[in-house]
Amino acid sequence: MGIRNVMFRLPTKVGLILLVLSLAACSTLKNVGEDEYLLTESELRVEGKKIIDPTVTGLISQKPNSKLLGVPLRLHIYNMANPNPDSTFQDWLDRKPNRRQRLTNLLSEKQLNRLGESFLVKGASNWFKDIGEAPTILDSLKTDQSLKRLKAYYGSKGYFNAIARQTTDTIYEKNRAKIGYDVNLGKPFYIDTLNYAIGSKDIDSLFQLAKPETYVHQGDQFDLAQFNQERARLTELFRNSGVWNFQESSINFDILMDTLAISDDQKLDVTLNIDNPKSTIGNRTHVGEYKVNHINNVHIYADFDLANPTSDSLKTIQYKDLNIHYKGDLKYTPKAISETVFFNKDSLYREIDRTRTYRKISSLNNFKYPNIEPIPDSTGTKLDMHIFLAPRPKYSLGFNVDVTHSNINTIGTTFNTSLNIRNVFGGMENLSVSARGTIGLLSDSPPDKKFSSEIGTDVKLSIPRFAFPFIDSERITPAYMLPSTNISAGMALQKNIGLDKQTFNTHYGYQWSPNDKRRNNLEILDIEYIKNLNPDAFYNVYQDTYSQLDDLAKGFESDYPQFYETTGNPSDPFQLRIPSGTTGFTQEVLQNELGGEYPEGSDEYNEVNRIENRRIRLTENNLILSAHYTYFKTNREGLTDRNFYSFRGRLESAGNSLSLLANIVEFKENQGGQDLLLNIPYSQYIKAEFDFIKHFRLASPGTVLAFRSFFGLALPYGNSNNIPFSRSYFAGGSNDNRGWQAYSLGPGSSGSLNDFNEANMKIAFNTEYRFPIFGDLKGALFADVGNIWNVLDDETNEKAVFEGIKSLEELAVGSGIGFRYDVSYFIIRLDFGFKTYDPAKPMGNRWFQDYNIKNMVTHIGINYPF
Template sequence: MRTPFSLKNHTAKIGLLLLGIAITSCNALKRVEDDELLLTKNTIYADGEKVTSEDAQSLIFQKPNSALLGYPLRLHLYNLAKKDPDSSYQAWLHKNDKREERLNNLLSKKQVARLGESFMVKGYSEWLKQIGEAPVIIDTSRTRKSLERLKAFYGGKGYFNANATYELDSSKRKQRAAIDYQLTLGDPFIIDSFSKKISSPAVDSIYQLNAKNSLVKRGRQFNIADFNNERERLTNIFRNTGIYGFQESSISYEILRDTTKASDDQKLDVEMSIQDLRKRDENTVTTSKYYVHRFKKVNIYADYLFDTNEDSLQSIDYNNYTIYYKGKLRYKPKALTDAIFIKKDSIYRELDRIRTYRQIANLNTFKYPNIDFIVDSTQSKIDANIYLSARPKYSLQLDTDVTHSNIQYAGLAFSSSLVTRNVFGGAETLSLSARGSVGLLSDASLSDEKYVTEIGGDINLNFPRLWLPFISTNKIIPYYMLPQTKISIGTSFQKNIGLDKNALNTIYGYNWSPTETKRHNIELINIQYVRNLNQDRFYNVYNNSFDRLNNIALDAFESDPTVSEFFEEDNLQLSIPDGTKGFTEAVLEEGRFNLSPDNFSDVRSLEERRVRLTENNLIFAGNYTFTKNNKQGITDNEFYQFRMKIESAGALLSALKNVIPFSQNDNGKNLVFGVPYSEYFKTEFDYIKHWDLARSNVIAFRSFFGLAVPYGNSDNVPFVRSYFAGGSNDNRAWNAYSLGPGTTENLNDFNEANLKLAFNLEYRFPIAGDIKGALFADAGNIWNVFDDVENPEATFNNLSSFGDIALGTGFGLRYDFTYFVFRLDTGFKTYNPAEEPAKRWFRDYNFGNAVFNIGINYPF
């Protein structure tokens, strides 16, 4: 029987109603005096056109209080604070005379005052003021300063005779006003002629070779940004064509016109001057010509300590470098010189100095180097001294963690790693790591024992170059691209976790970065071998699969009681593993029980899935990944990232099948070490874009497409190479592995497929202090395609399958700890393709069916 009103079912609505009442009851003018105006909006107009440029908006001194979806939350938080918390404390004491008398007997007045300062009222008020925002009261003196800034801004664009005024619009709401900044620009000034005056002949010669790309040219509108960019361009050219120590301040421009007088002639004459090098001593300033410098000698000090007596050092000459060392040289000379881009008899280039710093850091053997240049008396020769300070030969790291999962109530995990540097004398790095965990088993049906354990280890060897025996790769991929070779082997052993897997992984690959934004990664060999030790435990682990099979057996039992031979003795439930195995064989191989077509199809798909997830896997693959990321530092909120990955598995082995006589299993699959190797082709595209909307408001977008196609020796893609949907970094309205494939819903415990589409859109905004907020929409799904899955609800069939794309929306709270962000997101199922078509929209759009996700850092 349904009651007219259920408090339980309307809790969320009541909470939202109370929140709305609390918000609308706040008074934004609480701290605004009668003769003051609260600033609500700034608008800039240039020649009648509205200006939305962030550069122009940033010049205004006073900005309205920040708003969250149009609501000034921080202003209202500030208004909630007590104006004078000390007086509140005194009022509280007067209302409690006995308490005041008791306090006065125990404490002096000064002590009582100190106690009042620490009283909760004041602490709460100060906290509200700290996270809140004081009302922005219009100050006309600051408004006039903003006008001057705007005039200067447009003056820098050539509008020297611009006029600026402002108007206050206070007619719309009481004690509130918006400010309109009006600028009349007029005609811009144009560069009519350009001349130069260069003192140093060497600089003049270099300039002539690069003048055609000048940003300051005749006929262009005057723009101060062009002059600044041209100064930077020329400085970069001079410093990379031999002019050591070139000063950007040597370049200056002179405007040969009185721009303060109005005239119909809007033309300018510009003269560029490049002066000589200026040196400042204690009392005098001297000048000297700039010269093209060449390196006379390059010295490398290996394992250098600044208190080292250089007379005690030994030295060797190698490839036009002199290497100094003490005792015994621990590094191969070639390993040191390959990291140095400064060469004897070459001209000075700032780029070579920067590349030397980067490559030495890439060796992971030395601390940040010190490079010293000494110019001789002729002002044309340089001695370069490169001081290298070694990192510790060995370093050890230990980590521990407390864990919890659906397999274990509580667990303790540990890991340790030992790093050895300069293993073979060529700045190679060897890393040995071990990890392990032990926990209390949460489900007694999974094992007779109480504990779960996992141990593993890895060996990683990194070379700071592309290592190919007997082949030189430096001309193909130079050292300034920071090439690395990675060789790794790892293994892990699980007990009472799933099917108890033993795994072995081996990788041999290369990576390099041709620019700061681009990165290439090639894994020539990526081998993964997975062995399942307890295959009979499948139906203990995958409960959804067991429930489906057991329900089919119960349906069959109603018409054929002989099904009971597969049940446990005490109840109508298939025994594991004998009952599940016997019932499946009776249905599929013996044709017993006369099941419906749907039930027969389900038994067949369950058996196919059981075989797939319990069989051992051998993946012999290679892949290539290209990444481009133009993000400039952690504070950059206007960037994009693109990643493309291509992977092929099993192709090489299949190419050898005519040479090597592989053995085969009953299904005709080729075996390597008794295991059918996987054969598939996989490709992925991932694109991320961030837009900075100013004032820490950001829109972030991500799109992902992934497809893995099995062929040849495989009918499906291995579980470890397939895709899943849902989770804190995917569609946050569904738990991980619970979305899809297609229109199915929680078909298996871990739902996966070989085709994935995902789209994420997120609006991020500040709330108060280090507390951030987000509104998001996540769309996507997974499907089976080109494999052995025949369920039409789980497969991608045609364009109509795009209707299976699920949509989740929600909100999130984040706390910024500077070095990382703690994230809590709440997702609601907005469009659920697993429901009937008429019930897909907003069916579970409530807090009772919401999914809560905890994560570290942003999802993308």
């Protein structure tokens, strides 16, 4: 028996341990010279305390090779490469006298040279080097550089007498080294006197007004970061107080100290200097003076041509205090143009107004990035603002192909084409007409239906202001908050899990963003009509529900043969016919006409009633008229920020306006007493969601701890006894609890009785530790906690109902490992989840009962889950 067969028979955990041990046993010194040392450990201690803060440890120039499960995996991969593939290939050619000549005759000399550059000879080694990691060889110069950086860093914190040195317990043995850094801080220095030298009278006046808000105070311990904060504060202050050309480099600090005088009370004398601007003309240096400026005139060039910037033959109109210049016919209304500019005649120049003007114009998608030029007059106290707008083409056609992933589709492809029409009515409004198509592989489907499809079309009008009749929107929301009114309508034909749907939707809402970190969205009208095109296929799609009903129907074949069909299976010869048999049997039970077998109130009767109510709910058409408000806030600084939080809150109310109308106009009612509109019972509920995400950057390079918490609750009332399926919650899936497939967890401890389990309340917590493996491949260890429950609706199963704190025992736990590969445009994600705590099992048998490879759940996703 070979070794390979033995390994396959070993338990998974043992095999993993042996793999780690075998890698650990491999030599890491293959590319380490005789007089070199492989850096295996680096430690920093300050005043005897170990430091792991990445801000400080990042100052150390050399880091040991990265490790996975304690093994330097990337170093081992690098060592698999041939260090000199060219010479190895040449040695192989010359190893036999006639080999080179024979290959030359066979391939030609050119082909032989290409063979030397091939993947088998050279490419494999280069690939191992690319995805691997070269050994970190101890370098005394980099060690000295690290010590200088540490000393400088702590010097910036006021410890000017700090001593950084290599520790005496540094170990050199067998071409390996463990190096330690030790920093003794000494006594810090404090600011004793704080003086000011300001060259400009205007600057001095502004400074005196804002002096109480300074970051630098007498008596503070010296901290260079506070000095930098003060420079940034003053620069922002001056630029927003009329000094349009102020430069941060004009601010500097003179620091007088005696670093040789060591005492418990070490003092600094600090002078804040704010110099006037300097300019060089020829060989002479001219010193000017910073002055406060007011806006004189504002000129807007509405159709500036970058290729032909001449201002000849321009027409000019005045609107309020703006001078609008244009060629031919003015394509935009003066009011719309005025809403893009935040400079006002005779007002103080403010840099924030310039930033807001850039942001507003860029958000309109009508112009290329604008050019704003302030031109001072001869006195240096007045500015003419020139704003050049280069229009984008009125029409643009787009076509996109996207890879998608959802709770229904394991993977799908979406085709989208759109026609964008800019400045439709002259007020910089944008109209978009789009058509889309989707085809996907269903993640959980009947055997005869593996693919889903959807076609749809949408029309959207975006107006760059709040559209309120007879009301000036500027009074409600300032233009710098980028207010917009969005009106859209669309329809879609969807074929996925079997019932198939036709959807019509209409939206009317407002959006505004006070800054780049906050967004608000208010939908005052959200209408959705969902029509199920194939309701008779319910039991074909929901096979678990069908099996439950079919089991209840066993034994009645002779009395009601019209309800059954033969199966050809001797052990189960009859089953309910779909849909006539399922409908007929259900009616017989609920009308108490089954010969008294399942009387009203019996467990069997209640189960049939539950199944029928679920069928009606999932096959009935839905009319949802709602309004909702969404608030989003984050402190993320760009896509590369790994230490941030984000919060999203959403409140939705549906059916209230129709309920009010029903009190005025008499609506038709169904047998259940529900008001009908277009022969459909409209939905009435209130729904709230809270979603919080926090990412923590950890000490090790490239590692992140990501956390997410979610709570959602939707309560039906009035005209509804439950929440529409499209507005309910589910648990499980690649972006939720990855120990379960989508819709297969919950509700509560009911054990997933249905094919697609949903409820109206959800709690979820997700934690993920992300770390680099090699190259663009990253790994993750995750733990997901959560479940769904029914609250204050028509659910009768006690196991599915939330009953307070006690029900938190039903929070399911899934954990596992994942891999992510960055392909630039998106991230391909592969997660392996395990049921760690299963609330569907009896108490005492919930932990680790299915924690094995056999019950592992695999998820393929696009991008990070949170």
